[in-house]
Amino acid sequence: MRNLVPVLVVLAVIAGLWYAAVAPMNIRGALMVAERSGETVVPEGTSTRFDVSVWKLMADNPDHIHLAYGLDRPRLPTPGQVAGELWASTGAMALEGNGFSNRSLIYHGWITLRSTLWGFLLGTFLGLLGAVAIVHARVVDMSLMPWAIISQTIPIVALAPMIIVLSSQVGIDGRGVPKAIISAYLCYFPVLVGMVTGLRSPDRSQLDLLKTYNASQWQVFSKLRMPASLPYLFASLKIGIAAALVGTIVGELPTGAISGLGARILIGDQFGTPLAIWAALFAAAILAGILVTLLDVTQRLTLRRMGVR
Amino acid sequence: QDEVTLQLKWVTQAQFAGYYVAQDQGFYEEEGLDVTILPGGPDIAPEQVIAGDGADVITTWMAAALAARERGLGLVNIAQPFKTGGLQLTCLKSSGIETEEDFPGKTLGVWFYGNEYPFYAWMAQLGIATDGADEDGVDVLRQAFNVNPLLEGQADCISTMTYNEYGQVLDAGISEDELVNFNYLEMGNGMLEDGLYVLEEDLEDPEFADKMVRFVRASMKGWKWAEENPEEAAQIVVDNDQTGAQTLEHQIYMMGEVAKLTEGSEGALDPADYEQTVATLLSAVSEDNPAITEEPEGAYTTDITDEALGGDM
Amino acid sequence: MLVAAIVFWLAAWGMNVAIANSPGRDTTPARVMVPLMFGVALLVLWEGLVTAFNVPGVILPPPSQVAQTIAGSTGMLWIDFRQTLLKGALSGYAIGCVVAFLVAVLIDRVPFLTRGLLPIGNFVAALPIVGIAPILVSWYGFDWQSKAAVVVVMVFFPMLVNTVQGLRETDAMQRDLMRTYGASYWQTLMKLRLPAAMPFIFNGLKISSSLALIGAIVAEYFGSPTHGMGFRISTGVGSLSIDLVWAEIAVAALAGTLFYGLVAWFERRVTFWHPSHWH
Amino acid sequence: MSGAVVSARDVDLTFRTNDGPVHALSGVNLDIGKGEFVSFIGPSGCGKTTFLRCIAGLETPTGGKLTVNGMSPDEARRARAYGYVFQAAGLYPWRTIGGNVRLPLEIMGFSKEEQARRVRDTLELVDLGGFEKKYPWQLSGGMQQRASIARALSFDADILLMDEPFGALDEIVRDRLNEELLDLWARTGKTVGFVTHSIPEAVYLSTRIVVMSPRPGRITDVIESPLPAERPLDIRDSREFIEVAHRVREGLRAGHIDE
């Protein structure tokens, strides 16, 4: 809360800069519109203007600058336009009762969310499993850990189409599952690394203590390693869910997905409707914010219940 | 009812109106078929989908299908609803392009993903280098499936389909007299677009062949219905669009343009068209872009269309 | 074939178990051998499965075929590597990291900015920034510049957040020590806070390195010249040259691993003093 | 001397490290009788902790013979023959004080009622009744250390091994805990092995003081305390006390020359 004022100020500054950038970014489009409606524009002809700098265009056509703030297909929309589009494709549609139609970002957000959650679950599960194995068996540690790192250097985008085909071959239709797999692929790594650290966080004397009780491996795990790793777990889950969302969106971008926020971005690109891209981008940002915040709240509640400050 | 899965080459749009109409109007049902239509998109290769058993039949361009065939995937053309193609290169006059001679030194946007073969064939014919190293060659830009490069002044020419991207260029505010179009078909480099392809080995099964006969018959019925009722067909397409991004207005435009391409076809492949496609491809075999290197065999069959359409004729 | 592959796999695993429990397990050869064996065993298993189940090459080629493709198209792979990784990813990575570092030092100097920008930076670092790829490609054109731009934006925030956090990492006593010397801001920065921030800075550099790879390749899907790894991968899928796709994947993974290793090596040299290296 | 609770004969322990072998213990001979309070004192690195860990079966001597209750230390560990108190309290922060004291009881499979009873009693014993539901960070360092002693006492082993339990506390709190520990020892009659750095502490608490010296770790002196069993705090100003302390200091200094 202490940070509220500075954050708002910084946001305001960003919005201001953004707003100022709209004019130069969109001046060409604005002049095209002006020219089509019969106004005089210097110089004439869309393509002749390609060679003129935006600053000169703005200086020469001051009367038309305002058009840059209301283009249908702006290179850079104003914050207001983005908000308007976002509202039109979420809230407004929900009010009309169309919240779940395929034109609504709520629907597409839900598709993305679903894949993200599945990927997150799968990735977290794999990450936890790997971490437990790594902590308990040296062979696994030595064999797996380097490959876990290497796995993250593989451009997952390249695998996306193949994952789709492979999973359809084993009888899984649709793109939900492949997307979840990609998102799990990006998600498992932070969980694995975080949990290896977490499960190893008990120091020697804490482990020795249990040894003096002659505790079994399982007791060491359940009574010491697991609770000790909880703070690490949450930290990695927060990174993990963000990674899972990136995974889903990357999975939607080049795989020709037809629904989901990534698909909206892609289709916005194909149809030349930048507003749709921006709205989908912001929807994705909001989704990420919600997910991370939810985990944050869960973390606070859990840790407080466990008595950790 | 027999199940059939159709993988389209692109997203749901009037380009595939015939199939959506056939499904919507119950033509498939009449033939005892339960058809699932899978929309495609960039980086969905129908050839790969069918290889992975994800579909029974696909629509694709003949060049891509022949290329896949040479790589060991036994694709066979069973029908060709598109008589002519809509692919063209759209250039800005202001870039100084009037004719083919003006290309050297220019930047041209090309679609890849199996759509590049006609372009390379054409350039080979013109003797223009495409590797970007040659002064007198052209710079090839792998164009995403949009028209931004032209609008942003990043390319002098871009690929468009008459029924889609060309409309987008006009919509964006560039007028027709600022543009020059090179239609591949008119240049003699046309290649068959959007045919129906199945796997050779599937076709050996008479039951499957029979299914395809009925499928092609119903699909063509859908196409003809769409040609006659463009507005309704466009509406059907929009209703089937899961992206929620298609507009009726644009689909009506597209339907009108697509109808011009399907008009001449009853569904059967004209062997002469096939020969021309193969000849064009073979005329332009190059290191970089070998679509095919030798004359394909058994790449099409007219058996299905003969049986499907024979009755009507 | 499959049986042979499985037998090989089991043997390799058994050998790894033996090495991992032997006294020499902490030596460098052991540290290299074990993961290497694991990887080789995986490849053999892949080869065995693909041949045994007759998986078509257009779906999943066996590693042997991929190896042949790599050997046969080094020229093309090099061109793609240069375009995507050297021009797109590396330049974007360098610009993004350097700028983020400078901005971090700047906002660290102004508490108001730290408080205002850091929460935002933290938030943005968690966003799926790849989504801006189409926008930046339409702004900066289809060549490597737009790829670099995507990478700059993607690596900026993780780097910023890590650096700022690192600069705050010194404990109160270390800072007080500087105060007892009446040290200036710059002296404190150069002699205390930067060295202390190094582990964090390197963490940022490591995270950014894999982001840069993804960013550069994804951006090529939205327009590129006729070379580049993203270009080759996507057209490779289109023309069913899946072996070429895997060849590119292998190059990317190799390059990514080498780069990561390089950063890690520098990290060890620079932060040799940090307890995390002691074990 | 089979009657001894702990019996060490020529115990050696060498750690292999990257920098070569470290002789942590060399030729250690010692018997600890039932009910004795034996302190180990010596400069850092002389092997006090190592020897205590050997007794506890946490480290295995590389030479010599060591028995605990007539068994090998490892068997004794499995038989849960001792409670061990580490230097830092080492309470689990996610467990309440009660939960921490209950930890060994859970692991050893005591019944729920028995657990509850013992937790209550042991906390009472170390004067922490009423703090059962509190979390470690809600207690002062001294109270935390008491809780960790309670944890070692809860399952009522006959032997108590303590490795610098009060090292982190300030002198006054330490005095108080020393007094209480002595009291507890007198009441329960446990055998105690106690590692410390502090001469007054060693002298005040022990019936016998073992002085050790490093490189290699060995016993240089064993001092019997002439002090009576009853020891008020100000016994530390007494002549006997000062004499014993002096002797310990001399022993220490002798072993320390080489550093």
Added chain:
Amino acid sequence: MSGAVVSARDVDLTFRTNDGPVHALSGVNLDIGKGEFVSFIGPSGCGKTTFLRCIAGLETPTGGKLTVNGMSPDEARRARAYGYVFQAAGLYPWRTIGGNVRLPLEIMGFSKEEQARRVRDTLELVDLGGFEKKYPWQLSGGMQQRASIARALSFDADILLMDEPFGALDEIVRDRLNEELLDLWARTGKTVGFVTHSIPEAVYLSTRIVVMSPRPGRITDVIESPLPAERPLDIRDSREFIEVAHRVREGLRAGHIDE
């Protein structure tokens, strides 16, 4: 008393915290003359560290008047009037021992040769000649603490402020460092402010012992030491020493009652 190096008049310091104000210091009056060795002793939380930090200008009193060398503490800090030794050695792990000792010299802009000379001399002074190129973790705790003292001495300020510098060390090493510190003080004639928890340490080192008590932090007793300037280690077994120690312990216990 303007001749005093440190002069405190009614110094108050209240920290504002989320749980309300903490009265760390209240009405502290003290003068430290040139060349004195003044120890501060008292239970945890009584404000020893806080007072030392006030003298160093690291903390600003909320009331009263405090001067160092006749200046405000902050001015004195900028004038580099003192060297400060923290409880933990706090060496920068990325610098060698020599580099650490050189740190203040670099900051204060000594010439390269002067730096090298002083580093060599000061390390010699604390008996660490030859360890210049080693990194902190390659040294034992005692050696690290000596290095941190060298760091505080290198620029030769007249005042030396030390906050429990030997708290983390074992008794023997501590004894040795105490001896060396005393020697150094005698040779250099510096004014020393020294915080400790250990009664023997305070008594052994100081010309004056300030006993403090918490809540609010205040001075409860100031004890002049009758011990001679020359103090061999075994002076600690002498009657005077024990008497002073006893008095300090009584003072401490009095202030400790409420805990």
